[in-house]
Amino acid sequence: MDEMRGLLASEVAQRRLDRLASHFCEANLAKEEKVSREVCAKPFQRSVNPTILANLMAGGYPADRQKIFDFFISRPDLETPVEIAKAEHRELAFKQLKALVNEASIHPMKLLMEDPARYFTITEAIGFIDVSLGVKLGVQFSLWGGSVVNLGTQKHRDKYLEGISNLKFPGCFAMTELHHGSNVQGIQTTATFDRMTDEFVINTPNDGATKWWIGNAAVHGKFASVFARLKLPCPDSHLDTDMGVHAFIVPIRSMEDHSVLPGIEIRDCGYKVGLNGVDNGALRFRNVRIPRDNLLNRFGDVSRDGGYTSKLPTINKRFAATLGELVGGRVGLAYGSVGVLKAASTVAIRYSLLRQQFGPPNKEEVSILDYQSQQQKLMPMLSSAYAFHFATEYLVARYAEMKKTHDDEIIADVHALSAGLKAYITSYTAKALNTCRESCGGHGYAAVNRFGTLRNDHDIFQTFEGDNTVLLQQVAGDLLKQYKRKFTGGALSVTWTYLRDSMSNLSQTNPVATHREGYTHLRDPRFQLDAFQYRTARLLHTAALRLRKHSKRFGSFGAWNRCLNHLLTLAESHIESVILAKFNEAIERCEDRQTRKVLNMVRDLYALDRIWKDIGTYRNQDYVSPNKAKAIHRLVEYLSYELKGAAGSLVDGFGIPDALLRAPIGLQSGQYSEYSHYVGFE
Amino acid sequence: MDEMRGLLASEVAQRRLDRLASHFCEANLAKEEKVSREVCAKPFQRSVNPTILANLMAGGYPADRQKIFDFFISRPDLETPVEIAKAEHRELAFKQLKALVNEASIHPMKLLMEDPARYFTITEAIGFIDVSLGVKLGVQFSLWGGSVVNLGTQKHRDKYLEGISNLKFPGCFAMTELHHGSNVQGIQTTATFDRMTDEFVINTPNDGATKWWIGNAAVHGKFASVFARLKLPCPDSHLDTDMGVHAFIVPIRSMEDHSVLPGIEIRDCGYKVGLNGVDNGALRFRNVRIPRDNLLNRFGDVSRDGGYTSKLPTINKRFAATLGELVGGRVGLAYGSVGVLKAASTVAIRYSLLRQQFGPPNKEEVSILDYQSQQQKLMPMLSSAYAFHFATEYLVARYAEMKKTHDDEIIADVHALSAGLKAYITSYTAKALNTCRESCGGHGYAAVNRFGTLRNDHDIFQTFEGDNTVLLQQVAGDLLKQYKRKFTGGALSVTWTYLRDSMSNLSQTNPVATHREGYTHLRDPRFQLDAFQYRTARLLHTAALRLRKHSKRFGSFGAWNRCLNHLLTLAESHIESVILAKFNEAIERCEDRQTRKVLNMVRDLYALDRIWKDIGTYRNQDYVSPNKAKAIHRLVEYLSYELKGAAGSLVDGFGIPDALLRAPIGLQSGQYSEYSHYVGFE
Structure with missing residues (x-):
């Protein structure tokens, strides 16, 4: 037992990673891969300052988050058991909620009304306790409470608000x-x-x-x-x-x-x-x-x-005004979905760093994250979690601004943004949860390691507060409205201004840019964002043309349905562009050079992986040459490999305490062999 | 209530579909889509003879299947409840297994040894009762029993076989x-x-x-x-x-x-x-x-x-001989996974045909399967279920042949084929189960509608009896062995012979074929199979070159890992080629012209959807021109639309009785509104 503990202790694991890192880094210098020396000559990149990263990722209200963590860590009697029947689970969730309000003195209703950003911080933290609790809280305060506050008038607040807040009126x-x-x-x-x-x-x-x-x-x-x-x-x-x-x-x-x-x-x-x-x-x-x-x-x-x-x-x-007031639920789901993605990828990545299987003949086994296939499964996911984090932070800030100013422009922006981010992020997370389970093999199937519950609980995020397919159509509808405005000379809302530029460049592909395949170019945020925005602009332009043509013959409903796949792709493409832009802005705000370097790499992987996933479209428009397409693929594989060295620190940056994460295979303390104690061997 | 029942009865639904069908079919005649008149002038294709289809899909042992269905339908006391605790579930599964052997007089151990194809028929049928029961059965007979029979000698059979068969020796x-x-x-x-x-x-x-x-x-x-x-x-x-x-x-x-x-x-x-x-x-x-x-x-x-x-x-x-004897488990998992896919897609498609939401202004709402996005989610899935059905039937037949002949060539073939099909099909089904749940919205989230259990139970199919990532590497390894043999003049095993031809055509892309985009050409099984096999051959050729180059420098382990994503894609591509070839053979064997016509359409969708999904690769090699790529995409959308008319009959063809399918939203009797009775409203 002691032997195993020693073997798997993080220090040893780190040394092993170092060794492998140098091995692979050398490998990546091979000529075929065309990795420029400039990239690889830099020291292998994993030295992230944990405090700086933790501060960056803790959001605006770290004290609230910590208060919730501390409260639930101190109350193991409130922990949801691994197996629990429906009837008991319902009572437990209500008990947890009452304890949160009455014992931990967290007042979600008040926060929701006075400081929404703080409210969402709380809901994300609550999700780590039990997603059911998070949804129960959302039903009580955001939905029931929100409907009274936002759709009612003073007389309703006077009569119901206190009971809603203190849970006397569930x-x-x-x-x-x-x-x-x-x-x-x-x-x-x-x-x-x-x-x-x-x-x-x-x-x-x-x-x-x-x-x-x-x-x-x-x-x-x-x-x-x-x-x-x-x-x-x-x-x-x-x-x-x-x-x-x-x-x-x-x-x-x-x-x-x-x-x-x-x-x-x-x-x-x-x-x-x-x-x-x-x-x-x-x-x-x-x-x-x-x-x-x-x-x-x-x-x-x-x-x-x-x-x-x-x-x-x-x-x-x-009707629009009534539904419009309920947009907060979507903001909460997008935000909460990122929390679920963080928890799952933390477990999967920590396990993959420690779990060893196979290796070179007569040598020690290697960790499964040393395999290219495992890197491909988990590293773009990690980069997405970071990208989504910054995008939803922006969304929450915009939402808070909207509640304060009631500005029409911001209202429209928040509506489309919350619909798009909710749909895009929850769909991504749902798929990622499957990948996490599968990538952890048999141990991922033990309920105690959380993937099952997280997946099953999160699954419906894709459906409630607006089915994702329906929400993406709202985004597409909004884009088409903006498209019309462009031609009638109206102003575009902030999030869409890029479309004006991108659209005017649609007809001309630059033959030089098409062939540039150097790593400095591919890792240039300008190239990446241009590629995202070009795609969105092109999809928007062609969608508008197709819709106009078909409407004459089939009416607007028929035409819309004939272009539906196209419109959904358009909406996703737009949301990806927004996410990337917000990621870039967040990196620019980060003051620590070393952290910025790592985040740049994370962003590069996010962006290039997405471009590679839709390479057919880019190739079809000759936006990239065949060799450039291959260079992008190689760089995605290379970044996935290189990011592995920082992966442990990056998931630590999510700041989920071991006592709440609970999964024996995914603890920061890294004692994977503790797992055998879980079943009761001494 | 009666009114609702009337509205939703299948006849009315069918009429609605007819009306929509003609609407959309007309739509698809629009010039932009370039659907040739030849295709659309044919009557809208949905008249499948249910008896012929049912016979075709019932497999070689319909009586065994029916016997199991009848037994469990007659024994509601053995039905697994929607919510059940672990301890009770374990006892119930054992009780179900004992009843199967002792009361229904099904003798899996005997069948496994004497007639494996019949054994697998039984395991698929059992999966519809409860996947846990199927796995419990597999553990007892295929794994524990199989190890005694296949790794032991006569003395072991004499001592243990009876007790294993009658469950006295679990x-x-x-x-x-x-x-x-x-x-x-x-x-x-x-x-x-x-x-x-x-x-x-x-x-x-x-x-x-x-x-x-x-x-x-x-x-x-x-x-x-x-x-x-x-x-x-x-x-x-x-x-x-x-x-x-x-x-x-x-x-x-x-x-x-x-x-x-x-x-x-x-x-x-x-x-x-x-x-x-x-x-x-x-x-x-x-x-x-x-x-x-x-x-x-x-x-x-x-x-x-x-x-x-x-x-x-x-x-x-x-070691190889020992593990080799256990290949039957993989065959069973591939086969059983198709059963799960059939059950889930039956529920999702029947619900999507009946569920209505939105519609043209001031008109009746349309069924959600009338939406292009829903067709895109479910129709390629349906075509995959058919494709996998025929592929695993072939696998089971080959396995039975292997057990009879002990021929080395067949052994090698079955090993690679079972590894590849198990990995490919279980990965596909795992993803499809998520899509099914999501495509059925809120009602898909009710446990009674089965998606949760099917997904959670099936999930581990990707891992046990060989992790999918590991199995695909075995397939890739096998392909590389075949590749070497080709150059040393040896014979290729049956499943791989196509590679010889495909490989010799790698260097020349045919500029005429590259630009052909007529529907007759795209729907020609020869074009489709050539495209699949070209891709495999190209991936194999380039993988071999890359491996040889890297091995010199990084050793075989390092080189393999540097090409791992490439190798996994190669393995999948090969398996897709095999599935398509077996699908074609099955269609050729079908004697009914009308059924063959529908199956051709199903096959076209399977093949073209796969080509479209990897269109980047085809474009990068200039195997298809940009316009041909677009024509393929349009045809995938068109076939998904057209197949909708046959979708109800095609899922009926899977032959899963309502009493075992159980999901209120997915019954053949089609009473979606019965759902409200499930929760207890009269």
């Missing part, structure tokens, strides 16, 4: 129906105004209109903000007038004995793929009467006599 | 150690011969040598075939001679009271990401003594006086 956000998830405008639940009693009558007209997947509904919720079609009696007819989707506060369980209130039917949505700490339920309403005051009336109100007033002129505008 | 296959999984030759458990007592002494020398992940060990196993280094006392020295890895039968629990035997230590490997119906454990041995007879001595034996005899001359040859 609540639900009842929007999704069995038959309508993405298409919220198609929901069928009704809220009909009864002038006789000054009440709304909430009704579920058919099976498909059952509210579905409602968090907090199955067990803990006392209220729900219910999205329903507002129906007003029409003076001239027997039919009601449909005023579109509005939100209403509906009490669902008794404050006294928690019994389900009359007219409410609640069922348990049952066991899920993941997130079983969240009690999702189905809700039906049979003539449930609520006071007129329960209409969340910020964007539209009903008077005592059934008259309707709104500052916004149309149903569509009101 | 057993383990103890090969993997904590520190050595893939590198079996590196295992450290020892079996030292004690001449004094005529026994072997089994020992676990250190923590890392703990046998790990051993199925049947934690709870049910009474025996284990333990892989250990055979140590023989050396007459001239105090040191023992290491004779390499051999397998030994070691009793681990008492036949009387099931207590763990002296010197054996067993621990539970705990909760896993999936397959929690299988009781994996860790095993340590402290001077455990077993009779000399317990050496499984087919490939090497020890005499009473400690002498060693073997028909095989070297440790490496004996």
